[in-house]
Amino acid sequence: MMGRLTHTQRNHKRIHAVENSFGPLSKPLAQMDRVLIGEGRLMKQSRRGPQPKVFYLFNDVLVYGSIILHGHWHKKQQIIPLEDIQLEDLEDSMQxxxxxxxxTPRKSFYVAAASHEEKLAWIEHIEDCQSRLLQSGICRSSSTFAMTWIPDEASAICMRCSDKFTFTQRRHHCRKCGFVVCGACSKKRAVIEHIHPTKQLRVCNMCHSSLQTAETKVQKIIRLRGNSTGKISSDEYEVEVFSEEETEEQMEDHNTNRWTDCKMYTLCPFNYLKPGHVRPQI
Known part of the structure:
Protein backbone atom coordinates (compact mmCIF):
# COMPACT_ATOMS: atom_id res chain seq x y z
CA MET A 1 0.00 0.00 0.00
CA MET A 2 2.80 2.41 0.91
CA GLY A 3 4.58 1.59 -2.37
CA ARG A 4 1.45 2.30 -4.38
CA LEU A 5 0.96 5.62 -2.59
CA THR A 6 4.57 6.60 -3.29
CA HIS A 7 4.17 5.81 -6.99
CA THR A 8 0.89 7.77 -7.14
CA GLN A 9 2.50 10.82 -5.56
CA ARG A 10 5.49 10.56 -7.88
CA ASN A 11 3.19 10.26 -10.90
CA HIS A 12 1.19 13.35 -9.92
CA LYS A 13 4.39 15.31 -9.42
CA ARG A 14 5.72 14.32 -12.83
CA ILE A 15 2.43 15.21 -14.57
CA HIS A 16 2.46 18.67 -12.98
CA ALA A 17 6.07 19.10 -14.14
CA VAL A 18 5.04 18.27 -17.73
CA GLU A 19 2.06 20.60 -17.46
CA ASN A 20 4.22 23.46 -16.19
CA SER A 21 6.79 22.97 -18.97
CA PHE A 22 4.17 24.13 -21.51
CA GLY A 23 3.58 27.41 -19.68
CA PRO A 24 0.51 29.02 -18.09
CA LEU A 25 -1.58 29.09 -21.30
CA SER A 26 -1.47 25.33 -21.87
CA LYS A 27 -4.33 22.99 -21.14
CA PRO A 28 -4.20 21.22 -17.74
CA LEU A 29 -3.02 17.62 -17.79
CA ALA A 30 -3.59 16.47 -14.22
CA GLN A 31 -6.68 14.23 -14.00
CA MET A 32 -7.93 11.46 -11.79
CA ASP A 33 -6.42 8.08 -12.75
CA ARG A 34 -4.16 9.62 -15.43
CA VAL A 35 -0.72 8.01 -15.51
CA LEU A 36 2.39 9.30 -17.28
CA ILE A 37 3.73 6.22 -19.07
CA GLY A 38 6.76 7.59 -20.90
CA GLU A 39 8.38 10.53 -22.63
CA GLY A 40 11.02 11.29 -25.22
CA ARG A 41 11.92 13.16 -28.37
CA LEU A 42 10.79 12.06 -31.79
CA MET A 43 11.41 13.58 -35.19
CA LYS A 44 8.11 14.77 -36.67
CA GLN A 45 7.81 15.28 -40.42
CA SER A 46 6.59 18.75 -41.33
CA ARG A 47 6.34 20.57 -44.64
CA ARG A 48 9.86 21.95 -43.96
CA GLY A 49 11.34 18.57 -43.18
CA PRO A 50 11.84 16.52 -39.99
CA GLN A 51 11.70 18.57 -36.78
CA PRO A 52 12.32 17.43 -33.17
CA LYS A 53 9.29 17.34 -30.88
CA VAL A 54 8.82 16.26 -27.30
CA PHE A 55 6.22 13.51 -26.82
CA TYR A 56 4.51 12.38 -23.60
CA LEU A 57 2.46 9.20 -23.49
CA PHE A 58 -0.23 8.95 -20.85
CA ASN A 59 -2.59 6.04 -20.31
CA ASP A 60 -5.38 7.95 -22.11
CA VAL A 61 -3.78 10.68 -24.28
CA LEU A 62 -0.68 11.43 -26.34
CA VAL A 63 0.75 14.93 -25.81
CA TYR A 64 3.45 16.61 -27.90
CA GLY A 65 4.88 20.05 -28.49
CA SER A 66 7.73 22.14 -29.80
CA ILE A 67 11.02 22.37 -27.92
CA ILE A 68 12.44 25.69 -26.71
CA LEU A 69 15.22 26.78 -24.35
CA HIS A 70 17.31 23.63 -24.76
CA GLY A 71 14.41 21.35 -23.96
CA HIS A 72 13.51 22.86 -20.58
CA TRP A 73 10.35 24.51 -21.92
CA HIS A 74 7.83 23.59 -24.58
CA LYS A 75 5.10 25.31 -26.57
CA LYS A 76 2.31 24.57 -29.07
CA GLN A 77 0.86 21.85 -26.87
CA GLN A 78 -1.13 19.23 -28.77
CA ILE A 79 -3.31 16.65 -26.96
CA ILE A 80 -4.60 13.59 -28.84
CA PRO A 81 -7.00 11.10 -27.19
CA LEU A 82 -5.65 7.58 -27.63
CA GLU A 83 -8.96 6.34 -28.97
CA ASP A 84 -8.49 8.74 -31.92
CA ILE A 85 -5.10 7.31 -32.91
CA GLN A 86 -4.27 4.76 -35.58
CA LEU A 87 -0.65 3.63 -36.06
CA GLU A 88 0.96 2.28 -39.22
CA ASP A 89 4.49 0.86 -39.25
CA LEU A 90 6.59 2.09 -42.18
CA GLU A 91 9.86 1.23 -43.89
CA ASP A 92 12.78 3.64 -43.65
CA SER A 93 12.80 6.54 -46.10
CA MET A 94 15.64 8.71 -47.40
CA GLN A 95 14.72 11.46 -44.94
CA THR A 104 -5.89 11.10 -36.15
CA PRO A 105 -9.19 12.62 -37.34
CA ARG A 106 -7.71 16.14 -37.37
CA LYS A 107 -4.13 15.47 -38.45
CA SER A 108 -1.95 12.62 -39.70
CA PHE A 109 1.84 12.81 -39.57
CA TYR A 110 5.06 10.82 -39.71
CA VAL A 111 7.35 10.44 -36.70
CA ALA A 112 10.70 8.70 -36.28
CA ALA A 113 12.69 7.42 -33.30
CA ALA A 114 16.46 7.43 -32.83
CA SER A 115 16.64 3.63 -33.04
CA HIS A 116 14.56 0.67 -34.17
CA GLU A 117 14.20 -0.47 -30.54
CA GLU A 118 12.78 2.89 -29.48
CA LYS A 119 10.36 2.84 -32.41
CA LEU A 120 9.03 -0.58 -31.40
CA ALA A 121 8.76 0.53 -27.76
CA TRP A 122 6.69 3.60 -28.68
CA ILE A 123 4.35 1.60 -30.91
CA GLU A 124 3.96 -1.17 -28.33
CA HIS A 125 3.24 1.22 -25.46
CA ILE A 126 0.74 3.33 -27.43
CA GLU A 127 -1.15 0.28 -28.69
CA ASP A 128 -1.15 -1.32 -25.23
CA CYS A 129 -2.58 1.80 -23.57
CA GLN A 130 -5.11 2.23 -26.38
CA SER A 131 -6.23 -1.39 -26.11
CA ARG A 132 -6.79 -1.13 -22.36
CA LEU A 133 -8.67 2.14 -22.79
CA LEU A 134 -11.01 0.72 -25.43
CA GLN A 135 -11.57 -2.48 -23.46
CA SER A 136 -12.75 -0.41 -20.53
CA GLY A 137 -15.72 0.71 -22.63
CA ILE A 138 -15.29 4.36 -21.66
CA CYS A 139 -14.70 5.50 -25.24
CA ARG A 140 -14.93 4.29 -28.84
CA SER A 141 -12.28 4.25 -31.55
CA SER A 142 -12.52 6.83 -34.33
CA SER A 143 -13.40 5.66 -37.83
CA THR A 144 -12.28 8.70 -39.85
CA PHE A 145 -8.65 9.78 -40.18
CA ALA A 146 -6.90 12.70 -41.85
CA MET A 147 -4.65 12.58 -44.89
CA THR A 148 -0.94 13.34 -44.46
CA TRP A 149 0.54 16.40 -46.13
CA ILE A 150 3.02 15.72 -48.91
CA PRO A 151 6.28 17.61 -48.08
CA ASP A 152 7.10 20.70 -50.15
CA GLU A 153 10.30 19.22 -51.55
CA ALA A 154 8.49 16.13 -52.81
CA SER A 155 7.12 17.97 -55.85
CA ALA A 156 8.58 20.72 -58.04
CA ILE A 157 5.27 21.13 -59.86
CA CYS A 158 1.64 21.56 -58.90
CA MET A 159 0.14 18.11 -58.35
CA ARG A 160 -3.09 19.19 -60.07
CA CYS A 161 -2.15 21.35 -63.09
CA SER A 162 1.61 20.51 -63.33
CA ASP A 163 2.72 24.16 -63.37
CA LYS A 164 6.26 24.60 -62.06
CA PHE A 165 6.73 26.23 -58.65
CA THR A 166 8.83 29.40 -58.60
CA PHE A 167 9.58 32.25 -56.25
CA THR A 168 6.25 33.82 -57.15
CA GLN A 169 4.37 30.57 -57.84
CA ARG A 170 4.21 29.42 -54.24
CA ARG A 171 3.36 26.00 -52.85
CA HIS A 172 0.13 25.43 -50.94
CA HIS A 173 -1.51 22.35 -49.44
CA CYS A 174 -5.03 21.12 -49.89
CA ARG A 175 -6.46 20.48 -46.41
CA LYS A 176 -8.42 17.47 -47.63
CA CYS A 177 -6.06 15.44 -49.86
CA GLY A 178 -2.72 16.84 -48.65
CA PHE A 179 -1.46 17.49 -52.22
CA VAL A 180 1.08 20.24 -52.99
CA VAL A 181 -0.79 22.65 -55.26
CA CYS A 182 -0.43 26.13 -56.72
CA GLY A 183 -2.54 29.15 -55.79
CA ALA A 184 -4.70 28.92 -58.90
CA CYS A 185 -5.62 25.31 -58.11
CA SER A 186 -6.46 26.09 -54.47
CA LYS A 187 -8.54 29.25 -54.58
CA LYS A 188 -11.61 27.45 -53.28
CA ARG A 189 -12.49 27.17 -49.61
CA ALA A 190 -14.64 24.62 -47.82
CA VAL A 191 -15.68 23.65 -44.32
CA ILE A 192 -14.11 20.39 -43.12
CA GLU A 193 -15.94 19.69 -39.89
CA HIS A 194 -13.30 17.45 -38.30
CA ILE A 195 -10.84 20.35 -38.47
CA HIS A 196 -13.18 23.23 -37.70
CA PRO A 197 -17.00 23.22 -37.71
CA THR A 198 -17.33 26.67 -39.34
CA LYS A 199 -13.96 27.82 -40.70
CA GLN A 200 -13.44 27.86 -44.47
CA LEU A 201 -10.20 25.99 -45.28
CA ARG A 202 -8.07 25.92 -48.43
CA VAL A 203 -8.85 22.96 -50.71
CA CYS A 204 -7.89 22.11 -54.26
CA ASN A 205 -10.46 22.38 -57.04
CA MET A 206 -10.91 18.61 -57.30
CA CYS A 207 -11.54 18.16 -53.59
CA HIS A 208 -13.88 21.15 -53.58
CA SER A 209 -15.99 19.47 -56.24
CA SER A 210 -16.03 16.16 -54.38
CA LEU A 211 -17.01 17.90 -51.13
CA GLN A 212 -19.85 19.69 -52.89
CA THR A 213 -21.05 16.41 -54.40
CA ALA A 214 -20.91 14.72 -51.00
CA GLU A 215 -22.77 17.62 -49.38
CA THR A 216 -25.48 17.37 -52.04
CA LYS A 217 -25.91 13.68 -51.26
CA VAL A 218 -26.14 14.42 -47.55
CA GLN A 219 -28.82 17.05 -48.13
CA LYS A 220 -30.81 14.57 -50.20
CA ILE A 221 -30.62 12.00 -47.40
CA ILE A 222 -31.70 14.64 -44.88
CA ARG A 223 -34.69 15.65 -47.01
CA LEU A 224 -35.70 12.04 -47.57
CA ARG A 225 -35.55 11.30 -43.87
CA GLY A 226 -37.29 14.51 -42.93
CA ASN A 227 -34.45 15.50 -40.60
CA SER A 228 -35.40 19.02 -39.59
CA THR A 229 -32.17 19.55 -37.62
CA GLY A 230 -30.00 19.23 -40.70
CA LYS A 231 -27.67 16.77 -38.98
CA ILE A 232 -26.53 13.33 -40.00
CA SER A 233 -24.58 10.75 -38.05
CA SER A 234 -20.90 10.13 -38.68
CA ASP A 235 -21.70 6.51 -39.60
CA GLU A 236 -23.72 7.73 -42.59
CA TYR A 237 -21.30 10.34 -43.89
CA GLU A 238 -17.53 10.29 -43.52
CA VAL A 239 -14.81 12.28 -45.28
CA GLU A 240 -11.04 12.28 -44.85
CA VAL A 241 -9.67 15.58 -43.58
CA PHE A 242 -6.34 17.21 -42.79
CA SER A 243 -5.51 20.16 -40.60
CA GLU A 244 -2.97 22.90 -41.26
CA GLU A 245 0.53 22.25 -39.92
CA GLU A 246 1.68 24.43 -37.03
CA THR A 247 4.91 26.46 -37.12
CA GLU A 248 7.91 24.23 -36.39
CA GLU A 249 10.99 24.81 -34.21
CA GLN A 250 14.62 24.40 -35.32
CA MET A 251 16.08 20.89 -35.34
CA GLU A 252 17.90 19.61 -32.24
CA ASP A 253 19.61 16.32 -31.41
CA HIS A 254 17.64 13.32 -30.15
CA ASN A 255 17.72 12.44 -26.50
CA THR A 256 16.76 9.04 -25.15
CA ASN A 257 13.13 8.17 -24.56
CA ARG A 258 12.13 7.57 -20.96
CA TRP A 259 9.54 5.20 -19.58
CA THR A 260 8.14 4.89 -16.11
CA ASP A 261 7.97 1.67 -14.12
CA CYS A 262 4.21 1.13 -14.05
CA LYS A 263 4.03 -2.15 -12.14
CA MET A 264 2.21 -0.34 -9.33
CA TYR A 265 -0.61 0.75 -11.63
CA THR A 266 -3.39 -1.56 -12.75
CA LEU A 267 -4.12 0.41 -15.93
CA CYS A 268 -0.73 -0.06 -17.62
CA PRO A 269 1.28 -2.71 -15.78
CA PHE A 270 4.36 -2.90 -18.01
CA ASN A 271 7.98 -2.23 -17.13
CA TYR A 272 10.33 -0.84 -19.78
CA LEU A 273 13.66 0.70 -18.86
CA LYS A 274 16.27 -0.38 -21.38
CA PRO A 275 20.01 0.38 -20.90
CA GLY A 276 20.74 4.03 -21.47
CA HIS A 277 17.25 5.19 -20.58
CA VAL A 278 16.82 7.24 -17.44
CA ARG A 279 13.86 8.29 -15.38
CA PRO A 280 12.47 11.79 -15.95
CA GLN A 281 13.94 14.42 -13.69
CA ILE A 282 11.40 16.21 -11.50
Whole structure:
Protein backbone atom coordinates (compact mmCIF):
# COMPACT_ATOMS: atom_id res chain seq x y z
CA MET A 1 0.00 0.00 0.00
CA MET A 2 2.80 2.41 0.91
CA GLY A 3 4.58 1.59 -2.37
CA ARG A 4 1.45 2.30 -4.38
CA LEU A 5 0.96 5.62 -2.59
CA THR A 6 4.57 6.60 -3.29
CA HIS A 7 4.17 5.81 -6.99
CA THR A 8 0.89 7.77 -7.14
CA GLN A 9 2.50 10.82 -5.56
CA ARG A 10 5.49 10.56 -7.88
CA ASN A 11 3.19 10.26 -10.90
CA HIS A 12 1.19 13.35 -9.92
CA LYS A 13 4.39 15.31 -9.42
CA ARG A 14 5.72 14.32 -12.83
CA ILE A 15 2.43 15.21 -14.57
CA HIS A 16 2.46 18.67 -12.98
CA ALA A 17 6.07 19.10 -14.14
CA VAL A 18 5.04 18.27 -17.73
CA GLU A 19 2.06 20.60 -17.46
CA ASN A 20 4.22 23.46 -16.19
CA SER A 21 6.79 22.97 -18.97
CA PHE A 22 4.17 24.13 -21.51
CA GLY A 23 3.58 27.41 -19.68
CA PRO A 24 0.51 29.02 -18.09
CA LEU A 25 -1.58 29.09 -21.30
CA SER A 26 -1.47 25.33 -21.87
CA LYS A 27 -4.33 22.99 -21.14
CA PRO A 28 -4.20 21.22 -17.74
CA LEU A 29 -3.02 17.62 -17.79
CA ALA A 30 -3.59 16.47 -14.22
CA GLN A 31 -6.68 14.23 -14.00
CA MET A 32 -7.93 11.46 -11.79
CA ASP A 33 -6.42 8.08 -12.75
CA ARG A 34 -4.16 9.62 -15.43
CA VAL A 35 -0.72 8.01 -15.51
CA LEU A 36 2.39 9.30 -17.28
CA ILE A 37 3.73 6.22 -19.07
CA GLY A 38 6.76 7.59 -20.90
CA GLU A 39 8.38 10.53 -22.63
CA GLY A 40 11.02 11.29 -25.22
CA ARG A 41 11.92 13.16 -28.37
CA LEU A 42 10.79 12.06 -31.79
CA MET A 43 11.41 13.58 -35.19
CA LYS A 44 8.11 14.77 -36.67
CA GLN A 45 7.81 15.28 -40.42
CA SER A 46 6.59 18.75 -41.33
CA ARG A 47 6.34 20.57 -44.64
CA ARG A 48 9.86 21.95 -43.96
CA GLY A 49 11.34 18.57 -43.18
CA PRO A 50 11.84 16.52 -39.99
CA GLN A 51 11.70 18.57 -36.78
CA PRO A 52 12.32 17.43 -33.17
CA LYS A 53 9.29 17.34 -30.88
CA VAL A 54 8.82 16.26 -27.30
CA PHE A 55 6.22 13.51 -26.82
CA TYR A 56 4.51 12.38 -23.60
CA LEU A 57 2.46 9.20 -23.49
CA PHE A 58 -0.23 8.95 -20.85
CA ASN A 59 -2.59 6.04 -20.31
CA ASP A 60 -5.38 7.95 -22.11
CA VAL A 61 -3.78 10.68 -24.28
CA LEU A 62 -0.68 11.43 -26.34
CA VAL A 63 0.75 14.93 -25.81
CA TYR A 64 3.45 16.61 -27.90
CA GLY A 65 4.88 20.05 -28.49
CA SER A 66 7.73 22.14 -29.80
CA ILE A 67 11.02 22.37 -27.92
CA ILE A 68 12.44 25.69 -26.71
CA LEU A 69 15.22 26.78 -24.35
CA HIS A 70 17.31 23.63 -24.76
CA GLY A 71 14.41 21.35 -23.96
CA HIS A 72 13.51 22.86 -20.58
CA TRP A 73 10.35 24.51 -21.92
CA HIS A 74 7.83 23.59 -24.58
CA LYS A 75 5.10 25.31 -26.57
CA LYS A 76 2.31 24.57 -29.07
CA GLN A 77 0.86 21.85 -26.87
CA GLN A 78 -1.13 19.23 -28.77
CA ILE A 79 -3.31 16.65 -26.96
CA ILE A 80 -4.60 13.59 -28.84
CA PRO A 81 -7.00 11.10 -27.19
CA LEU A 82 -5.65 7.58 -27.63
CA GLU A 83 -8.96 6.34 -28.97
CA ASP A 84 -8.49 8.74 -31.92
CA ILE A 85 -5.10 7.31 -32.91
CA GLN A 86 -4.27 4.76 -35.58
CA LEU A 87 -0.65 3.63 -36.06
CA GLU A 88 0.96 2.28 -39.22
CA ASP A 89 4.49 0.86 -39.25
CA LEU A 90 6.59 2.09 -42.18
CA GLU A 91 9.86 1.23 -43.89
CA ASP A 92 12.78 3.64 -43.65
CA SER A 93 12.80 6.54 -46.10
CA MET A 94 15.64 8.71 -47.40
CA GLN A 95 14.72 11.46 -44.94
CA UNK A 96 13.69 9.50 -41.85
CA UNK A 97 14.69 6.12 -40.49
CA UNK A 98 12.76 4.18 -37.84
CA UNK A 99 9.55 5.95 -38.82
CA UNK A 100 5.86 5.23 -38.47
CA UNK A 101 2.61 7.02 -39.22
CA UNK A 102 0.26 8.45 -36.60
CA UNK A 103 -3.25 9.02 -37.95
CA THR A 104 -5.89 11.10 -36.15
CA PRO A 105 -9.19 12.62 -37.34
CA ARG A 106 -7.71 16.14 -37.37
CA LYS A 107 -4.13 15.47 -38.45
CA SER A 108 -1.95 12.62 -39.70
CA PHE A 109 1.84 12.81 -39.57
CA TYR A 110 5.06 10.82 -39.71
CA VAL A 111 7.35 10.44 -36.70
CA ALA A 112 10.70 8.70 -36.28
CA ALA A 113 12.69 7.42 -33.30
CA ALA A 114 16.46 7.43 -32.83
CA SER A 115 16.64 3.63 -33.04
CA HIS A 116 14.56 0.67 -34.17
CA GLU A 117 14.20 -0.47 -30.54
CA GLU A 118 12.78 2.89 -29.48
CA LYS A 119 10.36 2.84 -32.41
CA LEU A 120 9.03 -0.58 -31.40
CA ALA A 121 8.76 0.53 -27.76
CA TRP A 122 6.69 3.60 -28.68
CA ILE A 123 4.35 1.60 -30.91
CA GLU A 124 3.96 -1.17 -28.33
CA HIS A 125 3.24 1.22 -25.46
CA ILE A 126 0.74 3.33 -27.43
CA GLU A 127 -1.15 0.28 -28.69
CA ASP A 128 -1.15 -1.32 -25.23
CA CYS A 129 -2.58 1.80 -23.57
CA GLN A 130 -5.11 2.23 -26.38
CA SER A 131 -6.23 -1.39 -26.11
CA ARG A 132 -6.79 -1.13 -22.36
CA LEU A 133 -8.67 2.14 -22.79
CA LEU A 134 -11.01 0.72 -25.43
CA GLN A 135 -11.57 -2.48 -23.46
CA SER A 136 -12.75 -0.41 -20.53
CA GLY A 137 -15.72 0.71 -22.63
CA ILE A 138 -15.29 4.36 -21.66
CA CYS A 139 -14.70 5.50 -25.24
CA ARG A 140 -14.93 4.29 -28.84
CA SER A 141 -12.28 4.25 -31.55
CA SER A 142 -12.52 6.83 -34.33
CA SER A 143 -13.40 5.66 -37.83
CA THR A 144 -12.28 8.70 -39.85
CA PHE A 145 -8.65 9.78 -40.18
CA ALA A 146 -6.90 12.70 -41.85
CA MET A 147 -4.65 12.58 -44.89
CA THR A 148 -0.94 13.34 -44.46
CA TRP A 149 0.54 16.40 -46.13
CA ILE A 150 3.02 15.72 -48.91
CA PRO A 151 6.28 17.61 -48.08
CA ASP A 152 7.10 20.70 -50.15
CA GLU A 153 10.30 19.22 -51.55
CA ALA A 154 8.49 16.13 -52.81
CA SER A 155 7.12 17.97 -55.85
CA ALA A 156 8.58 20.72 -58.04
CA ILE A 157 5.27 21.13 -59.86
CA CYS A 158 1.64 21.56 -58.90
CA MET A 159 0.14 18.11 -58.35
CA ARG A 160 -3.09 19.19 -60.07
CA CYS A 161 -2.15 21.35 -63.09
CA SER A 162 1.61 20.51 -63.33
CA ASP A 163 2.72 24.16 -63.37
CA LYS A 164 6.26 24.60 -62.06
CA PHE A 165 6.73 26.23 -58.65
CA THR A 166 8.83 29.40 -58.60
CA PHE A 167 9.58 32.25 -56.25
CA THR A 168 6.25 33.82 -57.15
CA GLN A 169 4.37 30.57 -57.84
CA ARG A 170 4.21 29.42 -54.24
CA ARG A 171 3.36 26.00 -52.85
CA HIS A 172 0.13 25.43 -50.94
CA HIS A 173 -1.51 22.35 -49.44
CA CYS A 174 -5.03 21.12 -49.89
CA ARG A 175 -6.46 20.48 -46.41
CA LYS A 176 -8.42 17.47 -47.63
CA CYS A 177 -6.06 15.44 -49.86
CA GLY A 178 -2.72 16.84 -48.65
CA PHE A 179 -1.46 17.49 -52.22
CA VAL A 180 1.08 20.24 -52.99
CA VAL A 181 -0.79 22.65 -55.26
CA CYS A 182 -0.43 26.13 -56.72
CA GLY A 183 -2.54 29.15 -55.79
CA ALA A 184 -4.70 28.92 -58.90
CA CYS A 185 -5.62 25.31 -58.11
CA SER A 186 -6.46 26.09 -54.47
CA LYS A 187 -8.54 29.25 -54.58
CA LYS A 188 -11.61 27.45 -53.28
CA ARG A 189 -12.49 27.17 -49.61
CA ALA A 190 -14.64 24.62 -47.82
CA VAL A 191 -15.68 23.65 -44.32
CA ILE A 192 -14.11 20.39 -43.12
CA GLU A 193 -15.94 19.69 -39.89
CA HIS A 194 -13.30 17.45 -38.30
CA ILE A 195 -10.84 20.35 -38.47
CA HIS A 196 -13.18 23.23 -37.70
CA PRO A 197 -17.00 23.22 -37.71
CA THR A 198 -17.33 26.67 -39.34
CA LYS A 199 -13.96 27.82 -40.70
CA GLN A 200 -13.44 27.86 -44.47
CA LEU A 201 -10.20 25.99 -45.28
CA ARG A 202 -8.07 25.92 -48.43
CA VAL A 203 -8.85 22.96 -50.71
CA CYS A 204 -7.89 22.11 -54.26
CA ASN A 205 -10.46 22.38 -57.04
CA MET A 206 -10.91 18.61 -57.30
CA CYS A 207 -11.54 18.16 -53.59
CA HIS A 208 -13.88 21.15 -53.58
CA SER A 209 -15.99 19.47 -56.24
CA SER A 210 -16.03 16.16 -54.38
CA LEU A 211 -17.01 17.90 -51.13
CA GLN A 212 -19.85 19.69 -52.89
CA THR A 213 -21.05 16.41 -54.40
CA ALA A 214 -20.91 14.72 -51.00
CA GLU A 215 -22.77 17.62 -49.38
CA THR A 216 -25.48 17.37 -52.04
CA LYS A 217 -25.91 13.68 -51.26
CA VAL A 218 -26.14 14.42 -47.55
CA GLN A 219 -28.82 17.05 -48.13
CA LYS A 220 -30.81 14.57 -50.20
CA ILE A 221 -30.62 12.00 -47.40
CA ILE A 222 -31.70 14.64 -44.88
CA ARG A 223 -34.69 15.65 -47.01
CA LEU A 224 -35.70 12.04 -47.57
CA ARG A 225 -35.55 11.30 -43.87
CA GLY A 226 -37.29 14.51 -42.93
CA ASN A 227 -34.45 15.50 -40.60
CA SER A 228 -35.40 19.02 -39.59
CA THR A 229 -32.17 19.55 -37.62
CA GLY A 230 -30.00 19.23 -40.70
CA LYS A 231 -27.67 16.77 -38.98
CA ILE A 232 -26.53 13.33 -40.00
CA SER A 233 -24.58 10.75 -38.05
CA SER A 234 -20.90 10.13 -38.68
CA ASP A 235 -21.70 6.51 -39.60
CA GLU A 236 -23.72 7.73 -42.59
CA TYR A 237 -21.30 10.34 -43.89
CA GLU A 238 -17.53 10.29 -43.52
CA VAL A 239 -14.81 12.28 -45.28
CA GLU A 240 -11.04 12.28 -44.85
CA VAL A 241 -9.67 15.58 -43.58
CA PHE A 242 -6.34 17.21 -42.79
CA SER A 243 -5.51 20.16 -40.60
CA GLU A 244 -2.97 22.90 -41.26
CA GLU A 245 0.53 22.25 -39.92
CA GLU A 246 1.68 24.43 -37.03
CA THR A 247 4.91 26.46 -37.12
CA GLU A 248 7.91 24.23 -36.39
CA GLU A 249 10.99 24.81 -34.21
CA GLN A 250 14.62 24.40 -35.32
CA MET A 251 16.08 20.89 -35.34
CA GLU A 252 17.90 19.61 -32.24
CA ASP A 253 19.61 16.32 -31.41
CA HIS A 254 17.64 13.32 -30.15
CA ASN A 255 17.72 12.44 -26.50
CA THR A 256 16.76 9.04 -25.15
CA ASN A 257 13.13 8.17 -24.56
CA ARG A 258 12.13 7.57 -20.96
CA TRP A 259 9.54 5.20 -19.58
CA THR A 260 8.14 4.89 -16.11
CA ASP A 261 7.97 1.67 -14.12
CA CYS A 262 4.21 1.13 -14.05
CA LYS A 263 4.03 -2.15 -12.14
CA MET A 264 2.21 -0.34 -9.33
CA TYR A 265 -0.61 0.75 -11.63
CA THR A 266 -3.39 -1.56 -12.75
CA LEU A 267 -4.12 0.41 -15.93
CA CYS A 268 -0.73 -0.06 -17.62
CA PRO A 269 1.28 -2.71 -15.78
CA PHE A 270 4.36 -2.90 -18.01
CA ASN A 271 7.98 -2.23 -17.13
CA TYR A 272 10.33 -0.84 -19.78
CA LEU A 273 13.66 0.70 -18.86
CA LYS A 274 16.27 -0.38 -21.38
CA PRO A 275 20.01 0.38 -20.90
CA GLY A 276 20.74 4.03 -21.47
CA HIS A 277 17.25 5.19 -20.58
CA VAL A 278 16.82 7.24 -17.44
CA ARG A 279 13.86 8.29 -15.38
CA PRO A 280 12.47 11.79 -15.95
CA GLN A 281 13.94 14.42 -13.69
CA ILE A 282 11.40 16.21 -11.50
Missing amino acids: MKNQWLIR
